Amino acid sequence: MGTIYTNVKSLLQELEGKAKLLLATKERTVQEIQQAIEAGARIFGENYLQEAEEKIKQIGHSVEWHFIGSIQKRKIKKIVELFDVIESVDSIEVAKIIDKFSKEYGKIMPVLIEVNSGKEPQKSGVMPDDVLNVSKAIKELKNIRLVGLMTMGPNLPNPEDLRPYFRLTYELFEELKSLGLFDVDEPILSMGMSSSYKVAIEEGANLVRIGTLVFGERKKKVI
Numbered sequence: 001m002g003t004i005y006t007n008v009k010s011l012l013q014e015l016e017g018k019a020k021l022l023l024a025t026k027e028r029t030v031q032e033i034q035q036a037i038e039a040g041a042r043i044f045g046e047n048y049l050q051e052a053e054e055k056i057k058q059i060g061h062s063v064e065w066h067f068i069g070s071i072q073k074r075k076i077k078k079i080v081e082l083f084d085v086i087e088s089v090d091s092i093e094v095a096k097i098i099d100k101f102s103k104e105y106g107k108i109m110p111v112l113i114e115v116n117s118g119k120e121p122q123k124s125g126v127m128p129d130d131v132l133n134v135s136k137a138i139k140e141l142k143n144i145r146l147v148g149l150m151t152m153g154p155n156l157p158n159p160e161d162l163r164p165y166f167r168l169t170y171e172l173f174e175e176l177k178s179l180g181l182f183d184v185d186e187p188i189l190s191m192g193m194s195s196s197y198k199v200a201i202e203e204g205a206n207l208v209r210i211g212t213l214v215f216g217e218r219k220k221k222v223i
């Protein structure tokens with residue numbers, strides 16, 4: 001484990017030409033995020049609105065802020081106001097509310113659909129069989145555009161065991177791509193975390209979400 005600066009540098013080098021780097025910064029301080037920015041990190045993911053608000057205000061929008069947490073409907077207005085991309089859209093209803101507030105703020109919000117690739121009832125995300133329907137519904141909304149898919153996969157200790165879930169999400173990604181449902185030139189496939197990003201990239205991820213590997217262990221397990 002090096003410093004945040006050297007960790008980001010070497011990770012960016014390793015990922016170059018393969019995938020973009022999003023740093024998951026829940027529980028990390030503004031200072032820690034600044035070190036990552038100095039090393040070249042440009043995309044940050046936050047899970048909790050309240051925690052993110054102060055950080056985004058201090059650091060600003062010279063970097064990109066992705067909302068990657070589960071979405072509570074009453075917080076959507078503020079999420080739309082603060083964030084540049086929402087990665088965790090998990091229903092048509094949520095998409096419609098994002099659309100409504102995006103209009104209010106004069107934004108066209110880029111979103112990803114979170115896929116519940118493990119089909120786990122207790123987890124958020126759209127069930128694989130419903131992704132096509134949700135994508136088509138988003139296409140009808142004017143103030144929101146679909147730019148990719150995101151998945152977590154089940155909480156399994158061995159990254160090799162996540163491969164089928166990443167593969168399933170990749171297949172959905174390719175299907176939506178071939179149907180012209182993404183409203184962007186280079187759609188995002190956001191999958192893989194500290195322990196699993198290598199497997200995720202082998203399965204087609206072009207954005208990986210990393211926390212621990214750069215910043216060290218978190219105090220409490222939040223995900």
Ligand SMILES: *Cc1c(COP(=O)(O)O)cnc(C)c1O
Pocket residue numbers: 024026047068069152192193194195209210211212213223
């Ligand atoms: C925390 C988090 C990550 C990063 O997890 P690490 O294991 O610390 O790399 C990625 N994605 C989401 C949605 C997260 O909440």
